Every structure is written in structure tokens, then in C-alpha cells.
Amino acid sequence: MVAARKAFRWVALGLITLAAAFVIAFPETAGLALQLPLLALYSVARMFAAYVLSLVFAIAYGTTMATNRKAAVVLLPLLDILQSVPILGFFPAALIFFVTTFQGQPVGLEIAVVFLIFTSMSWNMAFGVYESVSTIPQDLVDAAKGFGVRDWLKFRRLVFPATVPKLVYNSMLSWSNGWFFLVASEIFTAFGSTYVRPGLGAFIADRGSAGDIAGIFLGLAVLAAVVVALDAVLWRPLSVWSERFRIETTGTGQPVPRVPLPYIRLTWLPRFVRPRRWVGTRLRPLATGYARLTVRMDRAASAHRRVIRTVRWVDLALFAVIFALVVVTGIVGLIGLLLRPHSPGVSEIPAATVRSLARLALAYGAALAWTIPAAVVLGRSPRASRLLTPVIEVSASLPATALLPLIIGFAIFLTPSSGTEAEVAAFLVALFAMQWYLLFNLIAGVRAIPGDLDEAARSFGLKGLAFWKRLIFPAIAPSLITGSITAWGAGWNALIVSEYIQFGRCGPSPCLYWTEGLGYLMDRATFGVPQLGLLPDGELLLLSILTMVLVVLAMNKLLWRPLFRRASARYRLEV
Amino acid sequence: MPEERPPLLEVKDVSRSYFEAGKEFKILERVRFDLAERDFVCIVGPSGSGKSTLLRIILGLDKPTTGEVRFEGQPLTPDNPRVAMVFQSFALFPWLTVEQNAELGLEARHDPLEARHAQARKFIEAVGLAGFENAYPRELSGGMKQRVGIARALAIEPVLLCMDEPFSSLDALTAQNLRDEILQLWSNPELPPKAVLIVTHSIEEAVYLADRVIVLSARPGRIVAELEIDLPRPRNRKEPEFFGWVDEIYSLIV
Numbered sequence: 001m002v003a004a005r006k007a008f009r010w011v012a013l014g015l016i017t018l019a020a021a022f023v024i025a026f027p028e029t030a031g032l033a034l035q036l037p038l039l040a041l042y043s044v045a046r047m048f049a050a051y052v053l054s055l056v057f058a059i060a061y062g063t064t065m066a067t068n069r070k071a072a073v074v075l076l077p078l079l080d081i082l083q084s085v086p087i088l089g090f091f092p093a094a095l096i097f098f099v100t101t102f103q104g105q106p107v108g109l110e111i112a113v114v115f116l117i118f119t120s121m122s123w124n125m126a127f128g129v130y131e132s133v134s135t136i137p138q139d140l141v142d143a144a145k146g147f148g149v150r151d152w153l154k155f156r157r158l159v160f161p162a163t164v165p166k167l168v169y170n171s172m173l174s175w176s177n178g179w180f181f182l183v184a185s186e187i188f189t190a191f192g193s194t195y196v197r198p199g200l201g202a203f204i205a206d207r208g209s210a211g212d213i214a215g216i217f218l219g220l221a222v223l224a225a226v227v228v229a230l231d232a233v234l235w236r237p238l239s240v241w242s243e244r245f246r247i248e249t250t251g252t253g254q255p256v257p258r259v260p261l262p263y264i265r266l267t268w269l270p271r272f273v274r275p276r277r278w279v280g281t282r283l284r285p286l287a288t289g290y291a292r293l294t295v296r297m298d299r300a301a302s303a304h305r306r307v308i309r310t311v312r313w314v315d316l317a318l319f320a321v322i323f324a325l326v327v328v329t330g331i332v333g334l335i336g337l338l339l340r341p342h343s344p345g346v347s348e349i350p351a352a353t354v355r356s357l358a359r360l361a362l363a364y365g366a367a368l369a370w371t372i373p374a375a376v377v378l379g380r381s382p383r384a385s386r387l388l389t390p391v392i393e394v395s396a397s398l399p400a401t402a403l404l405p406l407i408i409g410f411a412i413f414l415t416p417s418s419g420t421e422a423e424v425a426a427f428l429v430a431l432f433a434m435q436w437y438l439l440f441n442l443i444a445g446v447r448a449i450p451g452d453l454d455e456a457a458r459s460f461g462l463k464g465l466a467f468w469k470r471l472i473f474p475a476i477a478p479s480l481i482t483g484s485i486t487a488w489g490a491g492w493n494a495l496i497v498s499e500y501i502q503f504g505r506c507g508p509s510p511c512l513y514w515t516e517g518l519g520y521l522m523d524r525a526t527f528g529v530p531q532l533g534l535l536p537d538g539e540l541l542l543l544s545i546l547t548m549v550l551v552v553l554a555m556n557k558l559l560w561r562p563l564f565r566r567a568s569a570r571y572r573l574e575v
Numbered sequence: 576m577p578e579e580r581p582p583l584l585e586v587k588d589v590s591r592s593y594f595e596a597g598k599e600f601k602i603l604e605r606v607r608f609d610l611a612e613r614d615f616v617c618i619v620g621p622s623g624s625g626k627s628t629l630l631r632i633i634l635g636l637d638k639p640t641t642g643e644v645r646f647e648g649q650p651l652t653p654d655n656p657r658v659a660m661v662f663q664s665f666a667l668f669p670w671l672t673v674e675q676n677a678e679l680g681l682e683a684r685h686d687p688l689e690a691r692h693a694q695a696r697k698f699i700e701a702v703g704l705a706g707f708e709n710a711y712p713r714e715l716s717g718g719m720k721q722r723v724g725i726a727r728a729l730a731i732e733p734v735l736l737c738m739d740e741p742f743s744s745l746d747a748l749t750a751q752n753l754r755d756e757i758l759q760l761w762s763n764p765e766l767p768p769k770a771v772l773i774v775t776h777s778i779e780e781a782v783y784l785a786d787r788v789i790v791l792s793a794r795p796g797r798i799v800a801e802l803e804i805d806l807p808r809p810r811n812r813k814e815p816e817f818f819g820w821v822d823e824i825y826s827l828i829v
Contacts, residue, residue: 148654148683
């Protein structure tokens with residue numbers, strides 16, 4: 001811990017020097033920095049609002065799906081589809097809806113942004129809840145039943161705790177997803193006007209279109225700092241704490257972490273800012289008060305069982321009605337569209353699909369080419385891991401959408417006025433969106449290789465190609481596929497923001513960088529391209545979204561699922 | 576002969592079948608027995624005799640295909656506070672401390688906080704776990720885990736204690752200690768339970784513990800014999816009479 005504290009001192013010193021150098025070099029941009037804390041607060045507040053909504057939704061949806069077999073028939077495939085939908089494609093529609101509902105008030109925009117982040121956070125969490133609840137061991141369910149534990153108490157003592165490990169893990173995933181969409185949605189140009197909600201994402205995009213590189217870096221630095229800080233004070237402690245909720249039959253004698261949350265992992269902080277022990281003592285009456293409150297709540301919950309049950313049914317019925325409404329209007333709209341003569345853009349869809357697929361495949365290949373060796377090094381060498389993990393975590397904390405201005409700038413620099421800037425930029429954005437999911441899943445896979453297998457391989461002289469073929473590849477196959485599914489999901493969303501980019505100034509309007517693809521078609525159909533004389537096209541938008549959904553679903557069903565089933569059947573490391 | 580006592584538990588012609596792909600698989604067939612206060616009954620049978628299914632039906636966790644189970648003259652519900660269960664796998668909630676686990680049934684009964692703590696501590700002490708109130712199950716050995724399971728069951732002061740292979744995942748020495756402790760609790764009129772029903776595959780265990788042994792046959796489970804073990808307590812596993820009983824039950828099963 002002393003080493004950690006010393007390292008902290010050096011890092012702090014380095015950061016202060018860097019900040020000072022920045023102020024001297026770019027005094028004007030540094031002046032902008034004063035507004036950044038408030039902007040960061042706005043962005044974080046949006047994320048939290050969306051997260052709380054997602055949490056409530058995920059728990060309600062996931063537990064219903066796991067405990068009500070009839071509801072699951074509808075809920076499970078529906079969630080599967082929702083998870084595969086490229087969310088950004090629907091954002092313009094959601095934006096119109098909320099903006100017109102609130103008659104252009106900022107509230108409407110704010111709700112639209114939170115809604116978009118919500119849709120990027122909740123599906124995987126709901127699946128996590130579903131998996132945890134449906135795998136609660138039968139004997140625990142029996143014990144709860146046998147001791148009369150039900151209703152609210154059952155949720156509090158059995159169902160919710162069982163979901164904690166997967167919920168925390170998925171929450172971390174959801175937050176990094178959320179940042180991607182937050183940055184994409186804080187500033188949005190549609191239908192001839194630009195909608196801005198002040199925040200870090202809007203700041204970065206604004207600096208980007210002003211051509212202020214220092215400003216972009218400043219925004220990125222603050223964004224990275226916020227993400228890393230949240231990770232350190234919130235997600236790390238939570239994931240240590242969530243270990244307590246793991247259901248295992250083995251593993252006797254292991255101590256369970258029991259330090260109050262904020263103390264864990266904070267030992268690297270200088271002593272004067274670290275929370276003191278007495279905080280725990282002061283908090284004890286609160287804990288007793290909470291315990292007393294729960295007794296009362298349990299009692300109330302069983303006294304009003306019928307009320308609670310009615311509320312739950314009304315809830316579900318409401319959801320069913322909304323769902324049916326969406327499906328019916330969707331089908332009616334689709335039939336109406338198909339009956340009319342097609343707009344000319346529709347014939348471009350097949351070629352665009354192929355282009356987008358090829359682009360993603362290329363980015364995926366590039367991501368694999370560096371993440372597999374990197375994961376093996378990081379997973380097997382504690383030294384490399386210690387040195388490189390901070391760098392990787394900071395880089396990974398930056399969503400690809402935030403890097404967009406830098407990437408397009410880089411692409412222009414790399415291939416000046418050759419007409420391929422947009423192609424290069426789209427590839428890079430897809431690469432950045434995909435690579436971290438692969439890297440982190442692969443590292444976990446490499447770390448999970450049991451030491452005795454490794455030793456056995458070595459003692460039998462397995463080296464070079466054989467070592468990779470016989471040990472590394474089979475062992476990481478399941479995590480490679482899990483990472484690939486998430487990476488491709490992120491890749492599709494990245495296409496929507498990267499195949500059509502507005503950046504810098506070309507005369508009165510921003511410069512356009514675009515390259516053929518499904519994402520480009522969607523953007524074009526949504527906004528129109530006045531420079532090319534193209535108008536917004538609802539039919540094209542709907543059909544390109546539908547195509548993307550179908551491609552994603554087909555890939556999941558026909559490629560990833562079968563691969564995953566095979567990999568986990570053959571290559572799972574049984575303990 | 577013991578005097579006539581009203582039955583606590585009546586198992587009336589219980590049968591249980593599973594249906595798979597239109598085929599019927601019989602697990603239990605017309606099982607019938609009574610259990611009265613102060614009884615200590617063991618159900619023995621080979622694996623596949625449906626012992627655990629029978630216990631789940633007795634507790635109301637599973638329903639019989641035909642027949643019924645009555646407790647104190649009423650159909651049994653799983654949350655009946657006068658019956659408590661101890662599980663082979665312990666079935667402790669890993670995220671709750673020893674004390675919170677022991678309080679589970681009391682919490683479900685909405686006992687006030689202080690009463691709950693006092694009651695749980697009383698039985699944690701009774702099973703010899705004083706000082707471990709704030710430990711988590713993962714930190715305990717198998718024997719200690721099962722003591723928590725027993726404390727949790729006793730805390731609701733049940734009349735009947737049901738145990739499903741309670742000692743079979745413990746090492747031999749720990750198992751023997753716990754058997755003696757269960758016998759002590761049962762014979763102590765100050766402490767619950769009044770009657771004990773244990774399901775086991777160990778014939779020796781049954782002869783050591785029970786004053787009545789119910790022998791089940793292999794699939795489908797039928798009652799082959801009901802034997803009164805009249806050996807004096809404490810019983811000695813080395814005595815020829817003890818072996819006589821074990822041999823007799825063994826020959827009934829095979």
C-alpha cells in the first residue's frame with residue numbers, strides 16, 4: 001500500500017505539471033476549462049438518471065421473465081430483439097416524439113437523451129437478472145418457502161441478493177455503453193436544426209467543429225478523469241462487495257469482504273482525504289434504523305399482498321398494451337410503406353449492407369490482430385499487467401463517439417483530400433468501438449487458464465505454435481465469442497455515427513464526410529443531405545433499420561450462438 | 576407398550592409419479608405411516624427409492640399424485656411454523672451472516688428486532704456456534720454450516736424437525752458429534768423439537784438414531800417394513816444387537 005501511495009503522489013505531481021503546461025500553452029482553451037466541472041456534473045447526472053431507470057426496469061423485467069413462465073414466452077424473445085436493435089437508428093424518431101410532446105422545451109430534449117442512454121443500458125442488465133434468478137439453487141428456494149419467506153422479504157433476502165454479482169458486472173458494461181450514447185446524443189443535428197444539451201459530449205463535439213484540438217484534448221481528459229474516478233470510487237468497491245453474493249458450494253474458509261463500501265480500495269489515497277474509521281461507528285445507528293424499517297416494511301407488504309399483486313398485474317398489463325400498440329402500428333406502417341412505390345434510395349440497401357459488413361469485418365480482424373497477443377501478454381505477465389493496465393483503462397474509458405473529432409482529424413491528416421478520409425475514419429471508429437470489449441473478455445479468458453494446465457503444457461515441452469493451438473486458443477474460445485458478440489453490437493452502432501460525419505466548416509455549413517453503408521443510409525434518410533439535394537426519407541430509414549436488425553439477429557442466431565454452444569461444450573474449463 | 580398418542584403427522588397412501596413423453600415413472604407407491612409426539616423416525620432406502628421426494632411431499636414443497644399428508648389433522652402447508660427443515664446441502668443464504676440465517680424464519684414471522692436477535696442467539700449458542708454470529712457461511716466448515724442449518728430450524732421452535740440426509744456431506748467424526756447433539760436436543764423437554772423425522776441412506780445411522788425405522792424399497796419406493804428399534808440409549812455400535820438390526824434392515828433392502 002505504501003508503494004500505491006507513492007505512485008499516487010507521482011501521478012498527482014505529473015497531472016499538476018501537465019495542467020500547468022496546458023494553461024501556459026493554451027490560455028484561451030484553459031479559460032473554457034472553468035465550465036467543465038458543471039458540464040461534467042450534467043453529463044453524470046444524465047447517466048445516473050438513465051441508470052436508475054435501467055436498474056428498476058432490469059429487475060422488474062428480469063424477475064418477471066424468470067418467475068412467470070407464461071410472460072417469459074413473450075418477454076424473452078422481445079428482449080433478444082431489443083438487444084439487437086441498433087439504438088442510435090431510433091434516436092431521431094425518439095427525438096421528434098419527445099421534442100414535439102414537450103413543444104420544444106429543453107425538458108423534452110433532456111428526456112430524449114436520458115431515454116437513449118436508458119435503451120443502451122438496460123437490456124444486458126435485464127438478461128443478467130434473468131440468468132441469476134433462474135439459476136437460484138432449488139434448495140435455497142425450498143428453504144425460503146419452508147421458513148415462510150415470501151413477498152417483499154423473499155425479494156430482499158433471496159431474489160435481489162442472488163442478482164447482485166451479475167447486476168454489478170452488467171452495470172459496469174452498461175455504463176461504458178451509456179457514455180458512448182451520451183456523447184452521441186448531447187449534440188444532435190436533425191431536421192435542419194441542432195439540438196444541444198450542455199455536457200461533456202457536447203463540449204467535445206463543439207470544440208471539434210471549431211477545429212480546436214487543444215479543446216478536444218481538454219474535454220477528453222476531463223471525460224477520462226470522470227470515468228476513471230467513478231470506476232475507482234463506485235464500481236471497483238461495488239464489484240469487491242458483490243463477491244459476497246456469489247453462490248458457491250465450494251470454497252470453505254475464505255474470508256468474505258466486510259469492510260464498509262467506501263473503505264475498500266481507497267488505501268491509495270493520502271491519509272487526510274481517506275474516510276476515517278469513526279464514520280463506520282457513526283453510521284451504525286443508521287443500520288439499526290434501517291433494520292427496524294425493514295421489519296415494518298415486511299409486515300406491511302404481507303398485510304397488503306393483494307394490493308401489491310394487483311399493482312404488479314396492472315404494471316404487466318400496461319407493458320403488454322404498450323408493446324401490442326408498438327407492434328401493431330409498426331406492422332401497419334410497414335404494410336403501408338410496402339404498398340407504395342419505393343423511394344429510389346431503397347435499391348441501395350443491399351450494396352450498403354455488404355459494404356458495412358465488410359467494414360466491420362475488417363475492423364474486427366484488426367481488433368483481433370492486436371487484442372489476442374496483447375491479452376496473452378497482459379493475462380500471463382503480472383508485470384506487464386501492472387504497468388499497462390492504467391494506460392489501457394484510461395484509453396478504454398473514452399467512448400469512440402468522443403474520439404470522433406480526433407479520428408476524423410487524423411484521417412484527414414493521413415489521407416489529405418484523397419476522398420478516402422471518410423472510409424478511414426469509419427474504419428477507425430468501428431475499431432475503437434469494438435476493440436476494448438474483445439481485449440477485456442480475452443484477458444479474463446487468459447487469466448482463467450488454470451495454472452496446472454499451463455505447467456503441464458510447459459513440462460511436456462509444448463512451445464510456439466503448438467502451445468497456442470493446444471492451450472491458448474481452446475482456452476480463450478468461449479470468452480473470445482462472448483467478446484465478439486458485444487463487440488459486433490457496438491460496431492453496428494458505431495457505423496451509424498461514423499459513416500456520415502459533419503466536421504469543421506466548409507463555407508456556411510459543416511463539412512461532410514460520408515462513405516456508403518447502412519449507417520450512412522440511415523443518417524441520410526433521417527436528415528437529408530441538402531448539399532446533395534437529398535431529402536429526409538422515412539421509408540428508407542425504416543427499411544435500413546430493419547435490415548440492420550435482421551443482419552444482427554441473423555448473425556447472432558446463425559453464427560455466434562452455435563459457435564458459443566460448441567465452444568462452451570468443448571472448451572469449457574471444468575473445475 | 577407405549578400409550579396411544581394422537582398422531583402428529585399422518586402420511587396417507589401417498590403416491591408420486593413423474594410423466595415424461597407420455598410415460599409414467601413411479602417414484603413412490605402408497606406410502607402410509609403415522610408419526611406421534613416424542614417419536615424419532617428414520618426413513619431408510621437405497622438411492623432412487625424416492626426418500627427425498629417423500630420428505631418434500633411431507634413438507635408441502637411437492638404435491639403427491641394421489642393420497643394426502645396431514646399435520647395435526649390439517650393439510651400441511653410448506654410455511655407451517657410448527658415444522659422445520661434441515662437440508663443435505665445446508666441451503667444457507669451465502670450473503671447472510673450466521674445470525675441473519677438463523678433469524679430467517681423469525682423474520683418471516685415479523686418478530687420485532689430484539690426478540691429476533693435474542694431467539695437466534697439462543698439457538699446459535701445451543702448448537703455451539705457462539706462467537707460466530709457475524710461469520711458468513713463461506714467462512715465456515717461443513718459441520719459448522721450444518722449447525723447453522725439446525726439453529727435456523729430450531730429458532731422457530733418447531734414441533735417436528737425434518738432432516739434430509741443431514742449428515743451425509745460431513746466427515747465421519749463431525750457427523751457423529753452432530754448426531755449425538757440432535758439426540759440430546761430431542762430428549763431435552765425444554766428445547767424443541769418434540770419429534771424428529773430423518774431421511775437417510777445409512778442403515779447404521781438409522782439404527783443409531785431412531786426408535787422407529789421405516790424401510791423403503793428401490794423404485795418405486797414402497798414401505799417394506801416398519802421396525803421398532805428397542806435398543807437402550809446411548810446405543811453402542813459395537814454391540815451384537817446393534818449389528819442384528821443393521822443386518823436385518825440390510826437384508827430387507829437387498
